[in-house]
Amino acid sequence: MEKTKDQIFQGVRECLVNALGVSENQVSLDSSLVKDLGAESIDFLDVVFRLEKTFGIKIPRGDLFPENLLTNPAFVKDGKITPAGLTELKRKLSHVDFTQFEENPLVSRLSDIFTVKMIVDYLFEKTSVKAKA
Amino acid sequence: MQSVADLKVSTNGRKRLDGKVAIISGGSRGIGDAIVRKFAAEGATVVFTYNKNKESAEKTVKELRGLNAQVECLPCSIQDSKSVQDVIDKTIEKFGRVDILVNNAGIIRDGLFLTMDESAWKDVIDTNVGGTFLFSKAVCEHMVFQKKGRIINMSSVVSKIGSVGQANYVASKGAINAFTKALAAELASKGVTVNAVAPGLVATEMIENVKGLAGDLTKRIPCGRFADPEEVASLIAFLASDDAGYITGQVILIDGGLSLQSRR
Numbered sequence: 001m002e003k004t005k006d007q008i009f010q011g012v013r014e015c016l017v018n019a020l021g022v023s024e025n026q027v028s029l030d031s032s033l034v035k036d037l038g039a040e041s042i043d044f045l046d047v048v049f050r051l052e053k054t055f056g057i058k059i060p061r062g063d064l065f066p067e068n069l070l071t072n073p074a075f076v077k078d079g080k081i082t083p084a085g086l087t088e089l090k091r092k093l094s095h096v097d098f099t100q101f102e103e104n105p106l107v108s109r110l111s112d113i114f115t116v117k118m119i120v121d122y123l124f125e126k127t128s129v130k131a132k133a
Numbered sequence: 134m135q136s137v138a139d140l141k142v143s144t145n146g147r148k149r150l151d152g153k154v155a156i157i158s159g160g161s162r163g164i165g166d167a168i169v170r171k172f173a174a175e176g177a178t179v180v181f182t183y184n185k186n187k188e189s190a191e192k193t194v195k196e197l198r199g200l201n202a203q204v205e206c207l208p209c210s211i212q213d214s215k216s217v218q219d220v221i222d223k224t225i226e227k228f229g230r231v232d233i234l235v236n237n238a239g240i241i242r243d244g245l246f247l248t249m250d251e252s253a254w255k256d257v258i259d260t261n262v263g264g265t266f267l268f269s270k271a272v273c274e275h276m277v278f279q280k281k282g283r284i285i286n287m288s289s290v291v292s293k294i295g296s297v298g299q300a301n302y303v304a305s306k307g308a309i310n311a312f313t314k315a316l317a318a319e320l321a322s323k324g325v326t327v328n329a330v331a332p333g334l335v336a337t338e339m340i341e342n343v344k345g346l347a348g349d350l351t352k353r354i355p356c357g358r359f360a361d362p363e364e365v366a367s368l369i370a371f372l373a374s375d376d377a378g379y380i381t382g383q384v385i386l387i388d389g390g391l392s393l394q395s396r397r
Contacts (some may be wrong), residue, residue: 018280040322042277042319042320042323043322044321045277046277046278049274049277049278050278053278069309
């Protein structure tokens with residue numbers, strides 16, 4: 001049966017609490033994983049492992065959080081994501097709204113896109129497809 | 134060699150590894166056998182691998198089970214990722230978790246570098262470094278998920294001081310030291326510690342190959358003797374225990390002072 005976004009949020013919050021050692025009330029849809037919840041690089045993998053177990057799905061590496069993008073000189077120049085990099089980001093992360101980020105695509109702002117809402121939207125899409133299959 | 138009668142609880146009657154599940158690669162002889170016995174004595178559930186020594190491995194299992202230890206042995210080719218994964222899967226299927234990994238399995242194929250062929254280089258690097266990589270990779274996800282784990286890699290004093298005729302082996306152990314530090318940095322925040330133990334000369338069968346030189350070698354060791362395998366096993370048991378939770382990324386020499394390079 002298809003899960004509601006609220007049900008998904010509950011599961012995501014539990015994963016984040018366990019992976020990042022934060023309290024439940026710190027986690028809201030708008031929370032940034034890095035700025036608000038203190039996630040570091042390995043935490044993203046930890047979060048993925050826990051989401052996979054909680055939701056019984058396989059999340060291909062790089063599907064939820066992009067990998068190796070910032071090491072490609074075609075995608076990053078002078079501390080900004082290039083147009084080619086943005087295209088690649090949108091291709092990889094079709095579940096993310098880049099409108100705000102595009103206004104000033106600084107690499108240092110990239111972590112802002114990784115929010116709890118982004119994970120919930122991704123899982124909603126993913127679990128809906130699974131439920132319909 | 135530790136006898137069955139020596140299978141006893143260590144410090145202060147406390148079993149340091151009670152309730153822990155440990156995987157030890159290459160546990161059928163030498164230092165590996167001592168680690169298996171030490172871990173069993175410390176209360177751990179032990180799964181150890183062997184490559185060719187099935188008979189010896191099964192004998193150890195029978196012996197330790199007779200003492201109420203929970204011990205399993207599994208065949209494993211540590212250069213083969215499927216074979217390694219199989220060990221991890223079977224351990225988790227049976228015991229539900231992996232708390233400790235000891236990357237002990239290793240080989241030597243000694244020879245002067247000028248005559249060392251590519252296969253001798255590749256074999257040693259692929260087994261010693263590749264095996265350490267494959268086992269660590271296979272347990273990492275579980276340990277990160279548990280938010281706790283211990284990985285202990287087997288290095289050697291030669292990674293610090295070099296050794297004639299062992300360019301491949303020395304390179305493999307140097308790589309293991311560097312790998313230990315890198316992995317420790319990555320996993321520290323997840324409660325997983327990664328350390329390496331670098332023994333000097335240990336009284337094992339492997340060292341029998343250079344028995345003729347033993348007299349000369351002993352003179353180079355400030356402590357004046359080879360290590361007993363049990364001494365190395367004790368250090369590893371300590372690093373695997375909760376007592377060592379704040380030690381990570383270290384290469385700990387246990388060499389009787391050999392690396393001091395002073396003569397007696």
